[in-house]
Amino acid sequence: MSPKHIIIILLLLVVAYTAYDSMFTVNERQRVVVVQLGEIVGQDYAPGLHFKVPFIQHVRFFDRRVMTFTEEIQRVLTSENKNLAVDFYVKWRIDDTVDYYLSTQGDESRTRSLLTEIVENDLLAEFSKRTIRQAVGDERNEIVAAVQVQANQDAKELGVQVTDVRIMRLDLPEEVSESVYERMRSERQEVIRTLRAQGDAAAQEIRSDAERERTIILADAYSQAQTLRGQGDARAAELYAQAYTRNxxxxxxxxxxxxxxxxxxxxxxxxxxxxxxxxxxxxxxxxxxxxxxxxx
Structure with a gap:
C-alpha cells in the first residue's frame, strides 16, 4: 500500500470520528447537558438525535427516573432525651439539570450523600420535638410529612426534587434495649400484681356475699322447717287426741x-x-x- 493510500485512510477515519463525535442520541429516560470549556451551552434536549461541536463540546447524561436509597441513623434524640435508631428511605429525581450539574457535577453518589445529610438533619429536628410514644404512634406520619417538605426545600439548591421520605423502622439502640425491655417487664409485672390483687379482693367480696346469702337462705329454710315441723307436730297431736277420744x-x-x-x-x-x-x-x-x- 502506498503512502498516499495510507494518508487517505487516515483522513477518512478522522472524518468518520469527527462526524460520530458531532452527534449524540437522547432517550426518554435521560436528561442531558452540553458542556463547552466548563460552561453549559445546552440542556434538556428532547428524545432523539442531536448535534454538537466535535472535540470542544461534551455531553453529560443523567437519569430522568425517580431514584431511591436507604439509610440508617444510629442515634436520634427525642424530647425526653431517649435514643432511637431510625431506618428510612428517600425517593428523589432531578428537577433542574443545570443546578444539579453545577452543585454535584452530576455525581449520583455525591447527590445521595448530600440528600442523606439533609434528611438526617430534618429527622433529628422533628424527633427532638416529640417523645418516643408520640414518634412511634400517631405522629409518625406527621414527622415524615414535615421532613419531606423541609428536605424538598433544602434540595432545591441541588436541582433535586424529593418525592417521598418514609421511615421503615424505629428501634432502640442495642445497648439500651435490654434495660428498656427489663423496665417494661417490671411495669407489666406491677400491672399484673395490681390486677391480681384487685381480682382477689373482688373474689373475696363475692365469696363473702355468697356466704352471707347462704347463711340467710339456710336460716330462712330452718325457720320454715321448724314452722312446718311445729304445724305437723300440732296436727299429729290433734289427730292423736281425736283418736284417743274415740276409743x-x-x-x-x-x-x-x-x-x-x-x-x-x-x-x-x-x-x-x-x-x-x-x-x-x-x-x-x-x-x-x-x-x-x-x-x-
Whole structure:
C-alpha cells in the first residue's frame, strides 16, 4: 500500500470520528447537558438525535427516573432525651439539570450523600420535638410529612426534587434495649400484681356475699322447717287426741304394743314384776276392759 493510500485512510477515519463525535442520541429516560470549556451551552434536549461541536463540546447524561436509597441513623434524640435508631428511605429525581450539574457535577453518589445529610438533619429536628410514644404512634406520619417538605426545600439548591421520605423502622439502640425491655417487664409485672390483687379482693367480696346469702337462705329454710315441723307436730297431736277420744281403750292398747316393741325387741335384760302396770295386757284381770280389748 502506498503512502498516499495510507494518508487517505487516515483522513477518512478522522472524518468518520469527527462526524460520530458531532452527534449524540437522547432517550426518554435521560436528561442531558452540553458542556463547552466548563460552561453549559445546552440542556434538556428532547428524545432523539442531536448535534454538537466535535472535540470542544461534551455531553453529560443523567437519569430522568425517580431514584431511591436507604439509610440508617444510629442515634436520634427525642424530647425526653431517649435514643432511637431510625431506618428510612428517600425517593428523589432531578428537577433542574443545570443546578444539579453545577452543585454535584452530576455525581449520583455525591447527590445521595448530600440528600442523606439533609434528611438526617430534618429527622433529628422533628424527633427532638416529640417523645418516643408520640414518634412511634400517631405522629409518625406527621414527622415524615414535615421532613419531606423541609428536605424538598433544602434540595432545591441541588436541582433535586424529593418525592417521598418514609421511615421503615424505629428501634432502640442495642445497648439500651435490654434495660428498656427489663423496665417494661417490671411495669407489666406491677400491672399484673395490681390486677391480681384487685381480682382477689373482688373474689373475696363475692365469696363473702355468697356466704352471707347462704347463711340467710339456710336460716330462712330452718325457720320454715321448724314452722312446718311445729304445724305437723300440732296436727299429729290433734289427730292423736281425736283418736284417743274415740276409743281410749284401743289407744292405750296400741301405745302399749309400741312400748313392748321398742323396749322388749332387743337383747337388753329387764327385771320387772309380772304383776306390774306394764304387763297388764299379758295378765288381764277377769272382767276388766283390757281383757276384752286383748281378746281379739
Amino acid at each position: 281410749p281403750t284401743f289407744y292405750s292398747f296400741y301405745r302399749s304394743m309400741q312400748l313392748y316393741r321398742e323396749a322388749l325387741g332387743n337383747d337388753d335384760l329387764l327385771v320387772l314384776q309380772p304383776d306390774g302396770e306394764l304387763f297388764k295386757y299379758f295378765n288381764p284381770k277377769p272382767g276388766s276392759g283390757s281383757g276384752s280389748a286383748s281378746s281379739p
